[in-house]
Amino acid sequence: MNGAERLAIGLAAVGRPAYINLGRTAELPAERTVDDMRQTTWDVLDAAYAAQIRWVDTARSYGRAEEFLGEWLAERGHTDITVSSKWGYAYVGEWRMDAPVHEIKEHSLERFEVQYGETRRFLGKHLALHQVHSLTTDSPLFGDRALQAALAGLAAEGVRVGFSTSGPRQGDTVLKAFELEVDGQQVFTAVQSTWNLLEPSAAGALRQAHDDAGALVLVKEALANGKLAVQPPEEIKRVADLHEVGADAVALAAALRQAWADRVLLGAVSPAQLRSNLAALSLGEDELNELATPPERYWAQRSALPWT
Numbered sequence: 001m002n003g004a005e006r007l008a009i010g011l012a013a014v015g016r017p018a019y020i021n022l023g024r025t026a027e028l029p030a031e032r033t034v035d036d037m038r039q040t041t042w043d044v045l046d047a048a049y050a051a052q053i054r055w056v057d058t059a060r061s062y063g064r065a066e067e068f069l070g071e072w073l074a075e076r077g078h079t080d081i082t083v084s085s086k087w088g089y090a091y092v093g094e095w096r097m098d099a100p101v102h103e104i105k106e107h108s109l110e111r112f113e114v115q116y117g118e119t120r121r122f123l124g125k126h127l128a129l130h131q132v133h134s135l136t137t138d139s140p141l142f143g144d145r146a147l148q149a150a151l152a153g154l155a156a157e158g159v160r161v162g163f164s165t166s167g168p169r170q171g172d173t174v175l176k177a178f179e180l181e182v183d184g185q186q187v188f189t190a191v192q193s194t195w196n197l198l199e200p201s202a203a204g205a206l207r208q209a210h211d212d213a214g215a216l217v218l219v220k221e222a223l224a225n226g227k228l229a230v231q232p233p234e235e236i237k238r239v240a241d242l243h244e245v246g247a248d249a250v251a252l253a254a255a256l257r258q259a260w261a262d263r264v265l266l267g268a269v270s271p272a273q274l275r276s277n278l279a280a281l282s283l284g285e286d287e288l289n290e291l292a293t294p295p296e297r298y299w300a301q302r303s304a305l306p307w308t
Helices: 034-050 065-076 109-126 145-157 170-177 203-211 234-243 247-256 271-282 295-303
Strands: 007-010 055-057 082-087 089-091 103-105 127-135 160-165 190-194 216-220 263-266
Touching: 007 034, 034 065, 034 271, 065 082, 065 109, 082 109, 109 127, 109 145, 127 190, 145 160, 160 170, 160 216, 170 190, 170 203, 190 203, 203 216, 234 247, 247 263, 247 271
Parallel strands: 007 055, 007 263, 055 082, 082 127, 127 160, 160 190, 190 216, 216 263
Antiparallel strands: 089 103
């Protein structure tokens, strides 16, 4: 797969009024009411569907994203959409731009059971992949056999089980998670990790998961939360200018060139941003100079981004 079938649309930046993506503010409605953001979500989903994108990724903590997506699926009647979601974070921002805390993380059996029920209520049979949100090596999940068994049990319902990762030790988390087994069966069969030209450190672990464990690999934050589109390094700007595309397209093309990346998530918040992203599909094999930053510095900078 080399075209739009390798892309997915993520709803992190449209399902709630505030998020940490750069380059988002000017593309969103001024008021960001629930109705405004619902329409924004539907506009992006319609544009993605028209572009032959058939995978949508969401999460319980993305505000009302699951609700918006479920309504869109019911209204449009699409039956060829693959949906992935996540549990573990709870949205507590109360639809406020100035909320002191927007989401709270908890990897417990109780949180899983409550949020899985909520996700099923909004997405029903459309849910194909359910993921632990932002798994890290110190997550209590690794010592919770009851939670592991509950996750493994999703296979009986036809739901694939995966996890997403964040932080400077993503690679360690990936390798550790794929060692988990319940009754001799691997718990996880999919992983969603950050990979971009500034933070490619998980590549080796993701390649191993893909090639050795047969895992489905999804790449998130290929634009580094918008930084590679809004504040791109000069080398990316040079390649973008050469091909007359946006810096976002160059960064996404780099992610698509990773053979182990089965899907690359787009975080567009408008049809215009999506069209700019899609230019990545027309780019060739231009090589970029080494742009990576130390993982600790990258994740420290990411954690300091404001919710806007």
